[in-house]
Amino acid sequence: MRAAIRFLLLLVGCLALLAWGASALFNRQAMAWAERDMAMRARLAASAASPSLREATGTAARKLLDAMVRDERLMGAALCMRDGRLEVASNGFPTPLGCNALPAEAREADEEGWDRTIPGPLGASHLTVVPMAEDTEPPRLLLLVHDMSFVDRRADTTRRYTFLAFALVGLLGAAAASVVARLSWLSWTTQLRKVLLAPFRATSATAPRRFQPLLSDVRDLVSSLALEEARTESGWTPERLQQVLRRQLGGEGILVVANREPYIHERDDAGEVRVVHPASGLVTALEPVMRACSGTWIAHGSGNADFDVVDAKDHVRVPPDRPVYDLRRLRLSKEEEKGYYYGFSNEGLWPLCHIAHARPEFRSADWEQYQRVNRRFADAVAEESGSPDPIVLVQDYHFALLPKYLRERLPRATILTFWHIPWPNAERFGICPWERELLEGLLGSSIIGFHTQAHCTNFLESVDRYMESRLDRERHSVVQGGRETLVRAYPISIDWPSRWADEAAPVAECHAAVRRELGIPEDALLGVGVDRLDYTKGIEERFLAVERLLEREPGLHGRFWFAQVAAPSRTIIEAYRGLNERVEALATRINERFGRPGWRPIILARTHHEPPAVFRLYRAADLCYVSALHDGMNLVAKEFVAARDDLRGVLVLSRFTGAARELSEALIVNPYDIDSAASALSEALVMPAEEQEDRMRAMRSLVSELNVYRWAGKMLLDATRARRRERLASRLSIGKGLPR
Ligand code: G6P
Numbered sequence: 001m002r003a004a005i006r007f008l009l010l011l012v013g014c015l016a017l018l019a020w021g022a023s024a025l026f027n028r029q030a031m032a033w034a035e036r037d038m039a040m041r042a043r044l045a046a047s048a049a050s051p052s053l054r055e056a057t058g059t060a061a062r063k064l065l066d067a068m069v070r071d072e073r074l075m076g077a078a079l080c081m082r083d084g085r086l087e088v089a090s091n092g093f094p095t096p097l098g099c100n101a102l103p104a105e106a107r108e109a110d111e112e113g114w115d116r117t118i119p120g121p122l123g124a125s126h127l128t129v130v131p132m133a134e135d136t137e138p139p140r141l142l143l144l145v146h147d148m149s150f151v152d153r154r155a156d157t158t159r160r161y162t163f164l165a166f167a168l169v170g171l172l173g174a175a176a177a178s179v180v181a182r183l184s185w186l187s188w189t190t191q192l193r194k195v196l197l198a199p200f201r202a203t204s205a206t207a208p209r210r211f212q213p214l215l216s217d218v219r220d221l222v223s224s225l226a227l228e229e230a231r232t233e234s235g236w237t238p239e240r241l242q243q244v245l246r247r248q249l250g251g252e253g254i255l256v257v258a259n260r261e262p263y264i265h266e267r268d269d270a271g272e273v274r275v276v277h278p279a280s281g282l283v284t285a286l287e288p289v290m291r292a293c294s295g296t297w298i299a300h301g302s303g304n305a306d307f308d309v310v311d312a313k314d315h316v317r318v319p320p321d322r323p324v325y326d327l328r329r330l331r332l333s334k335e336e337e338k339g340y341y342y343g344f345s346n347e348g349l350w351p352l353c354h355i356a357h358a359r360p361e362f363r364s365a366d367w368e369q370y371q372r373v374n375r376r377f378a379d380a381v382a383e384e385s386g387s388p389d390p391i392v393l394v395q396d397y398h399f400a401l402l403p404k405y406l407r408e409r410l411p412r413a414t415i416l417t418f419w420h421i422p423w424p425n426a427e428r429f430g431i432c433p434w435e436r437e438l439l440e441g442l443l444g445s446s447i448i449g450f451h452t453q454a455h456c457t458n459f460l461e462s463v464d465r466y467m468e469s470r471l472d473r474e475r476h477s478v479v480q481g482g483r484e485t486l487v488r489a490y491p492i493s494i495d496w497p498s499r500w501a502d503e504a505a506p507v508a509e510c511h512a513a514v515r516r517e518l519g520i521p522e523d524a525l526l527g528v529g530v531d532r533l534d535y536t537k538g539i540e541e542r543f544l545a546v547e548r549l550l551e552r553e554p555g556l557h558g559r560f561w562f563a564q565v566a567a568p569s570r571t572i573i574e575a576y577r578g579l580n581e582r583v584e585a586l587a588t589r590i591n592e593r594f595g596r597p598g599w600r601p602i603i604l605a606r607t608h609h610e611p612p613a614v615f616r617l618y619r620a621a622d623l624c625y626v627s628a629l630h631d632g633m634n635l636v637a638k639e640f641v642a643a644r645d646d647l648r649g650v651l652v653l654s655r656f657t658g659a660a661r662e663l664s665e666a667l668i669v670n671p672y673d674i675d676s677a678a679s680a681l682s683e684a685l686v687m688p689a690e691e692q693e694d695r696m697r698a699m700r701s702l703v704s705e706l707n708v709y710r711w712a713g714k715m716l717l718d719a720t721r722a723r724r725r726e727r728l729a730s731r732l733s734i735g736k737g738l739p740r
Contacts, residue, residue, distance in 0.1 A: 011170065019166035026162070027155040031117075034151045035126060038073070039115045042128030042144045045071070046113075050133055053079070053142065058088065065090035068144075075125065076145040079132070082107050087140060097125060097145050109141065123149020236710035238292035238495075244713050245293055248720040249391055249414075253295030253325070255384055257377055257402060258395035259341065261299035261327060262287045263318050265306045273305045275320050277611055279532050279567035281492075281635040282395055282420050287319075288495035289712045294325045296384045298377060300341070301329030330380055332373060339369025341398065346570050349397040352432055353421045354630040355656075356536040358575055362433050371401060374441070378405035388412050391719065393712075394445065396420045401437070403444030414719045417445040420492070421632045423455040426462040436466050443469070443480050447718055449490040451632045451658035456487045486722065490715050491658060492633050496707035498642040500615040507619050507646040514620035518603055520561050525685055527562040528621040530614055530636050531628075532569035533606060535579045538627035538654060538671040539566060540586055543602060545627070545671070547590045548678035550601060557594060560685065562625075563603040565617065580606070618643035623684040625652040626659070627671035633658035637666065638703050647693040647700070650684035652677070662702060665695040 045068055052064050065077040069090045078089035080099030084107060089098070097118075106114040106129045114129040126146040131139045195207045195215065207215055245251055262283050264276040277283070290297055301307055301314070306329050310316045314330070317323035332340070343366030351358035377399060381392055389412035394402050396419065403415045419442075429435055439462060442448055450456050456476060464471055469480035477486045504510060515522055527546070531537040546562045566583065570576045584604065591600040609617075618624060624640040634657040641651065641663065653659060653666035660668050667680040 008174075011174070015166050015170045016163070019163045020159075022166075023155075023159040023162040026158055027151075030154060030158070031124075031151050034148060035115070035117050038117075038126040038146045038148065039113075039128060041071075041073070042115075042126075042146065043113065043130060045074070045077075045144060046128070046130040046142050049077075049142070054132060061088045062090065073146050073150075074144060075147045078143045080107075080129075080141045080143050082141065094125070094145060097127060099141075099143060102127075102129065102141075102143070107141070117148060123147070123152050125149075233710075234705055236705075236707055236713050238288070238709055241289065241292045241709045241713050241716075244716050244720075245391075249716060252387065252391060254290075254293050255295055255381055255390055255392045256286060256290060256297045256395065257299075257381060257392065257399060258282055258286065258297065259300050259345070259398040261301065261303075261306075261329065262290070262297060263316075263320060263327065264303035265309050265316075266303050267305040267308075273308065276303070276608065279569070279608060281633065284494060284635050284639070285492045285708050285711070286393075286395065288499075288708055290325045291319065292709065293712075296326040296328050298328045298330065298380050298384060300332050300337070307331065328380060328384055330376065336369050336373050336376075339363075339366040340373035342570065342573055344370035345398045347573060347575075348432065349400075350421070350536075351575075352428065353397065353424050354536045355422075355424075356629045358535055360431060362431075367434055374399055374401040375405055378402055378409060381406055382409045385410060385413070389414065391716070392416070393418065393715075401441035404441040405444070407444035413446075414722075415445045416447045416449065416715050416719055417442060418449040418490070418492070418715070419455070419459075419632075420451075422630055423450055423458045423462070425458050426465045429458070429462045430466065435462070439463055439467050443467075443478055443485050445485050446722055447486045447488060447715060449488055449715055451489065451491050452661060453489045455632070456489050459487055484722075486718060488715075488718060490711050491662060491706065492635070492711050493703060493706050493708045494635055494638045494642055495709070496642065496704045498615075498639070500611045500639075501619075501643050501645060503612065504615045504619055504643070507644075507648070510616045510619035514616055518561065518563060525556070525560040526621050527560070527623045527625055527681065527684075528617050529562070529564040529566075529625050529627070530609075530617065530639075531564075531566055533566040533576065533580055533583065534569055535575060536629055536631060538629040539564065539579075539583050541629070541671045541674065541677070542625055542627040543583070543586045543590055544674045545625070545677035545681060546602060547593070548674050549681045550590075550594050552678060553682060556685070557601075558596070558599045561599075561601055561603060563617065563621075564605065565609050565614065566604065566606045567608045568606060614639070615643050618649070619646075621649055623650045623652055623681065625677075625681065626654055626657060627652075627669070627677065628654045628657050629671060631657040631659075635659075637663055641696065641699045641703050644696055644700070647696040648689065649696065650687050650692055651695075651699070652680045652684055662706060663699050665698045 049064060049068055053061060056064055061079060065079070065088065068074060068077045076090050076093035076097070078093055078099060079087040080102065081087055084100045084102060086099040106116070106127070109129045109131055111131060113131070115126065117124050117126045126148045128144045128146070130142045130144070132142055133139070191208065192211060192214070195211050245254070260278055260280045260283055262277070264278055265273055266276050267273050301310070307314070310329055313328070315326050315328050318325060318327045343361075343363060347361040348366065349360070352360040388410060390410065391414045392406060394406075394415060394417040399417075403417050406413060406415055423429070432438065443463070448459065450459065460471055460473070460476065460478070463469060463478050467480070469478050471478055475486070476488065477484050505513070512522060515524055515526070520526070529539065529542055531539060533539070542564070550556060550560070564587070568580070571580070584606070587602040587604045590602050594601055618640045624636070626634055626637045628634050631654070637651060637653050637657065637659040640649065651663065651666035653663060653668055654671045655668045656671070660666070667684060669677045669680045671677055
């Protein structure tokens with residue numbers, strides 16, 4: 001735009017200069033013509049008057065001169081003596097131009113005469129001096145003064161018209177040029193789009209020469225992206241993730257927003273503050289990413305000593321043993337926590353998104369708090385952001401509105417939102433009274449990630465059903481208000497190698513220690529389950545499968561134990577309290593049914609276990625049963641695999657977890673089908689060591705490749721691509737019309 005204005009100003013300047021030059025040239029020529037004309041007229045008048053004037057003197061001569069000046073252009077006529085004296089002049093002769101003012105050359109004029117144009121305040125005058133053909137010696141001079149002011153008047157008019165004509169020509173020219181430019185721009189962009197849409201090999205040779213430099217730019221970009229694509233599949237480490245951040249995204253630290261904090265400070269009964277690692281798949285995955293990338297994690301400060309250890313800005317450096325990133329804690333009031341966390345997030349969205357037969361509860365008061373807290377977190381991100389275009393990782397169903405609120409505050413931010421739980425089909429999603437608002441909120445993101453393609457498809461269908469936006473099914477994206485949101489599957493994972501597995505004691509040691517702690521024999525067969533006490537985890541179905549196993553195989557009585565670690569979770573919600581009671585009652589019933597002195601088959605530990613204890617349990621187990629009824633991914637399955645560097649142990653895995661799509665060497669079961677789940681448990685307990693090793697090796701190789709650094713890296717690389725594509729589009733100035 002600025003260039004166009006500059007060009008226009010230049011054009012106007014040039015046209016004005018041209019008009020001025022042309023009118024000056026024309027006026028000079030007109031003046032020359034007028035002078036010639038005046039000289040001729042003067043000589044004609046002189047020769048016509050000469051015979052009468054020759055004889056006349058005094059009054060007679062004056063009358064003759066008066067008669068001559070009747071010509072409208074002749075201002076005066078006079079007879080002068082050669083010495084400059086005036087003999088006689090016409091009436092009203094302009095005295096300043098009189099005989100005595102004539103220069104010497106005029107007084108000495110021969111029969112050719114003398115002419116001169118002189119400027120005056122009221123316009124130019126033309127003087128002509130012609131000697132009279134008479135006998136007096138020297139002959140007298142006839143002086144004629146012509147009015148030349150008409151030349152100036154004509155010059156003014158000419159100048160005006162010349163400027164007008166040039167302005168008109170300029171305007172017409174500009175209009176014609178802009179029509180021509182528009183037409184050629186249209187044809188240029190059409191041709192360019194054709195070239196860009198066709199496959200490269202087909203176009204490189206045949207494309208017009210003017211497109212070759214651009215094509216080569218695009219080709220470079222595509223091949224660098226292809227190279228990246230190939231490289232993104234394997235070899236992900238914390239260092240490589242750091243490199244991606246440094247090279248592709250300017251090395252800035254990232255901002256993570258997640259409701260759950262990675263470290264909780266709790267004061268125990270003795271008044272000592274201790275650090276607790278919460279039981280959360282989200283934290284398990286994301287914490288190693290933050291350790292690699294650094295930056296700030298913004299979360300609800302939920303520990304009773306959380307605000308005793310923060311600085312003035314509610315920050316604390318973590319991990320506590322080797323701090324590398326900031327944890328920013330937000331205080332939530334009791335009402336906020338109740339409405340936003342317990343209410344809308346966990347009584348509304350959680351059951352809505354999981355097929356676990358729990359009824360979602362949606363209350364307007366909870367919705368209000370949900371909006372309020374999302375806004376508060378958006379404010380916190382804006383406060384923490386050190387630049388206008390930060391990279392923000394928004395985590396999970398607690399923050400569906402945050403991407404939109406954040407986009408309003410930081411329009412240039414790269415917002416990657418990851419939904420850690422399943423996304424229901426469009427019909428079920430419509431149960432939520434605020435379905436459109438949730439979708440709108442999420443579409444503030446640059447990229448929205450789910451664990452599986454099926455959840456991406458459900459999301460796109462929900463957008464299709466409840467929103468007025470353009471879906472690009474080929475690119476898996478939604479375009480709304482001119483902004484594109486990519487929808488992609490990024491299966492989440494754990495860090496590899498796992499620090500908890502590395503720090504754990506050798507397997508034999510764990511085997512013995514765990515059995516000792518549980519009070520069971522050294523050679524006991526041990527199955528384990530590790531979960532939050534949540535109705536989506538299928539803990540009741542798991543116990544029922546153990547019961548069926550024991551019904552069918554009396555040989556296992558007194559030899560097989562199942563240890564269930566169940567971390568209390570969301571305990572003020574009725575559905576969770578009910579589950580707690582049912583699980584306890586079921587374990588008691590099964591233990592009473594089969595138990596005998598020295599053997600109670602189900603060991604239920606409903607307390608929080610820190611990661612080292614959980615990893616010891618994994619390493620001591622003969623099998624791990626993950627029986628979730630519906631789960632986005634389930635990282636317990638992957639952690640069990642990570643813990644078994646001895647290649648032993650069997651994973652029995654629900655087919656309703658995202659993990660089942662990757663860990664196909666596990667024994668995959670339908671947890672609702674109690675008989676076949678019991679058969680899988682039985683198969684696991686007798687699986688030959690060699691088969692265990694083969695299966696475990698395959699799963700370990702997969703989890704080590706598809707680790708959490710790859711999860712984060714792929715998302716960040718997609719964000720880089722989106723940024724680059726935008727840059728290329730603006731370079732081509734085709735904007736939205738560019739085929740992607
Ligand atoms: C799931 C959710 C996480 C959550 C975790 C623990 O994995 O996807 O966002 O942190 O459960 O639940 P809690 O309510 O204790 O944070």
